[in-house]
Amino acid sequence: MFLEKNASQDMENPEPLEEAPWKVRIDKIRERSPANLENILSYWSDPNKSRIYQIVDAVKKPENQKEIEHIKETLKVTINTNLEAFLAISRDEKIRTLAELPDRCNVFKYRKESEARLNIQPEGNEKDPELVYGALTHNTRLDDQCGGAPIYGDTIFILKTENIENRTTFTLGDSSGVKGPNEIVTWDYVAPLKFIRDHFPRLQDMYVEAQIAGGVRLDDIEEIKIKIYSTERREEIENDPDFNSFKTKHPEIRISFIEIKNNSQNTKL
DSSP states (O other): OOOHHHHHHHHHHOOOOOOOOOHHHHHHHHHHHHHHHHHHHHHTTTTGGGOOTTTHHHHHHHHHHHHHHHHHHHHHEEEEOOHHHHHHHHHSSBBGGGGGSSOOOEEEEEEEEEEETTTTOOOOOSSSSSEEEEEEEEHHHHHHHHHHGGGOOEEHHHHHHHHGGGGEEEESSOGGGOSSTTOOEEGGGOOOHHHHHHOOGGTTTEEEEEEEEOOBBBGEEEEEEEEEHHHHHHHHTTTOOHHHHHHHHHTTTTTEEEEETTTTEOOOO
């Protein structure tokens, strides 16, 4: 009877699941995010540093507050990459991190250094895998057709917000240039950074970088867009065995082509 009683108690009061290591880090950043946002805006508004002194005032204007709220409602994280990386995920069932690439080069080293400065460095194991990097977008035509960081490639993974919003942090610009942990925010505080990036020309060569903890798997992907420059290239992709294997195995992920012809862009399924 003693054993049966304890077994019943265990069923009614199961031990709590072990908390993901990245959650502790994200929660700490979330607590600091209001102050961190003020710090970032103040930094870019300091006339003594030749920054853009109108930024804080612009963010506080009522008409701009409405736009910032709209941006917040339509935020998406995208990952710009090349077609080869897209075809690789049909085999890997996930997006590879820099640590998993065959030639990790110096970029991985710089990433680890910036992660340490920002206090977001993962353990690099199954429970706490290496970060995946993306960029922030919202529903503008440019973002829709180019992704958040087009410099990294013409294949765009659009991620499901509900899957990643609680495990993603953001910096204004590439995090390799960020100096410390007071320059990073979580999802609820990032919309003003996207607003100033889009509206101030001196910031438009930057992007709002996303650092995604916990890895990115196929069920985190909402849509894939592939930018092409000729009909022949589209046909080549559509005849690729890996491409067709992916479409067959994952019909739930929408794939579209963005055709670039005569300086115009058209999205076609």
